[in-house]
Amino acid sequence: MNIAQHLSATLKSLRQQREWSLSRLADETGVSKAMLGQIERNESSPTVATLWKIATGLNVPFSLFITPPQSETPGAFDPQQQAMVVTPVFPWDPELCFDHFSILLAPGALSxxxxxxxxxxxxxxxxxxxxxxxxxxxxxxxxxGEGLRFAGDEAHSYRNSTQQVTHFHSLIHYPKEKTASELAVRQRDNNYQ
Known part of the structure; x- marks a missing residue:
């Protein structure tokens, strides 16, 4: 299973576990029903911003959608084709409630x-x-070498105003109040990879 298939299957599985329609998922995430359907059918590759909306609406870690199957290796970054590439360094840790990402941001890109x-x-x-x-x-x-800690539950933006690719890491701590069922879903999905 490649990363696109993983994303498609994960989204569909999470929606079905909640017994939500695509309309309900659209209401919860702020992503259109049409786009969600295309993602589930593996007909569209969502932007990072769209994936964040979906993860937030479903109350699941972002890495749940982008952690590639173990056999897949990440491709090369082409700043002409992609504004942002997010790669998990340490995927979702249910005990410590964090994701750690390595992120490349293309010259002039805004996320x-x-x-x-x-x-x-x-x-x-x-x-x-x-x-x-x-x-x-x-x-x-x-x-x-510089860092910043901030409340991720407020709108925020990342911008590269230079002509060179910017590389940064993002460590995201989630509240400990994740439900047991959400953690069980994550563990089960990891076991299938």
Whole structure:
């Protein structure tokens, strides 16, 4: 199973477990019913922002959708084709309630993130290049080696205003109140990979 098939199957499985229609899923996530149907049928590749909306609406970790099957290796980053590439460093940890991502942001790219679930805290560390972060109503610039901790349950943005690819890490802590069933779903899905 490749990453697109994994995403499609995961979304469909989560929706069916909740016994939600596509209309209900659209209401909960703010993503159109048509787009959700295309993702479930593996006819569309959603943006990172769309995946965040889906993960937040379903109250599941973002990495649940992008953690590739173990046999798949990530492809090369082409900044002409992709504005942002997110790769799990440490996928969802149910005991510690965090995801850790390595992210490449193309020159001139802007990624606006809708608020994550209540209580989410995000730590961002610039690895190379320059990263502009919009948090708490203001833009802040991070140079390589600098970090920022902020409330992920508020709207925030990532911007690369340079002509070089920016590389940064994002460590996202979720509230401990995840339900046992959500954690069981995650564990079961990991066992099928």
């Amino acid at each position: 606006e993130s809708t608020p994550h679930e209540k209580g989410v805290i995000e730590h961002v560390i610039a690895i190379s290049g320059t990263l502009d972060m919009y948090v708490a109503g203001e833009w802040r610039r991070l140079e390589a």
